[in-house]
Amino acid sequence: MRLLLMLLLATTLAACGGTERDADTDASAPSSTEQSAPDTTSPADTATSDSASVQEATGTVESITGDRSYMRINHERIPGYMEAMTMSFAVSDTSLVQDIESGQRIDFTFEADGGVPEIIEVTPKP
Ligand SMILES: [Cu+2]
Numbered sequence: 067m068r069l070l071l072m073l074l075l076a077t078t079l080a081a082c083g084g085t086e087r088d089a090d091t092d093a094s095a096p097s098s099t100e101q102s103a104p105d106t107t108s109p110a111d112t113a114t115s116d117s118a119s120v121q122e123a124t125g126t127v128e129s130i131t132g133d134r135s136y137m138r139i140n141h142e143r144i145p146g147y148m149e150a151m152t153m154s155f156a157v158s159d160t161s162l163v164q165d166i167e168s169g170q171r172i173d174f175t176f177e178a179d180g181g182v183p184e185i186i187e188v189t190p191k192p
Pocket of ligand 1: 141148149150151152153
């Protein structure tokens with residue numbers, strides 16, 4: 067029992083990092099004047115896309131929350147990337163998961179760049 071708790075905690079810390087970035091992303095307020103956007107040719111942009119990785123996985127949806135903007139998925143092992151576990155994913159476009167319900171088995175693609183992994187493609191499995 068205790069071991070399970072520790073495992074759960076370790077998993078959460080290791081794989082399902084902070085939600086701050088997504089809170090920012092979700093607040094798609096039209097007035098983004100607070101952020102001073104410098105020149106778009108900044109090398110920082112390139113660095114960001116370089117560190118992002120796209121992964122494909124298979125799993126079972128455990129729950130869908132936040133008006134379908136988050137899904138908790140029990141995913142299978144992703145070779146070379148992550149062991150099998152249950153974790154949360156952000157959903158880039160809620161229309162992707164409009165027909166997905168808890169218990170559904172899915173193939174999915176997600177983008178990971180250090181924050182909460184973001185699902186960019188979902189295919190329900192029969
Ligand atoms: Cu994981």
